[in-house]
Amino acid sequence: MSEAQDEYSESLETEFRKLEEALLSDAVKLLAPSEPIRLTPEATVEEAVTKMVDHRRAAVVIVDSEDRLVGIFTERDVLTRVVRQRRDAARTKLGEVMTLDPETLAPDDRICYAVNRMHVAGHRSVPLVDADRRPIGIVTVNDVVKWLAEIFPEAVLNVRPGDKLKRPFQIDSG
Numbered sequence: 358m359s360e361a362q363d364e365y366s367e368s369l370e371t372e373f374r375k376l377e378e379a380l381l382s383d384a385v386k387l388l389a390p391s392e393p394i395r396l397t398p399e400a401t402v403e404e405a406v407t408k409m410v411d412h413r414r415a416a417v418v419i420v421d422s423e424d425r426l427v428g429i430f431t432e433r434d435v436l437t438r439v440v441r442q443r444r445d446a447a448r449t450k451l452g453e454v455m456t457l458d459p460e461t462l463a464p465d466d467r468i469c470y471a472v473n474r475m476h477v478a479g480h481r482s483v484p485l486v487d488a489d490r491r492p493i494g495i496v497t498v499n500d501v502v503k504w505l506a507e508i509f510p511e512a513v514l515n516v517r518p519g520d521k522l523k524r525p526f527q528i529d530s531g
Contacts, residue, residue, distance in 0.1 A: 372509065379508055385471050386464040388504050390485050390494030393418045398427065398452030402439050405430050405451055416482040418492040419455050425490045428455035431482055461486045462496055468504065471496055 394408050394417040405417045409432070419428035430451050438454040439446055461484045462471055474480060475498060485494035 380469040388500040
């Protein structure tokens, strides 16, 4: 093995240890999850979609009269439970199409646990709740990616000569 390969292998090992340590020690609250948009089960799909688009969010949380989490309504729900079933968004109540009693995270849960739940269960948005099950945030895949970019800025921000970055504030289908 050449000296360059040894140096590269050591660098990779150091970076892997850095990631492993961060995954196992950093808490979900470090992801700075966004304040959730709260709606009631009586709100319409149209209201939810309008808020999601206006605030560039992938989900809204559904709360009861005591502000406790009872459900979540996501982009995926719009597609599978509204559009696919040809429901009228103006007349369909969130209580009819939301995901009941969604999996949640607590602020002190480790990021590795959040990544595990997102990967294993296929979630892209997970509500963050306090001890009384009141929503205090929503953790998204984008939050995790942003956190990774902060840990490894040189790997994310260094672009090969000639490569072009997409305009970051351009809204598209992603």
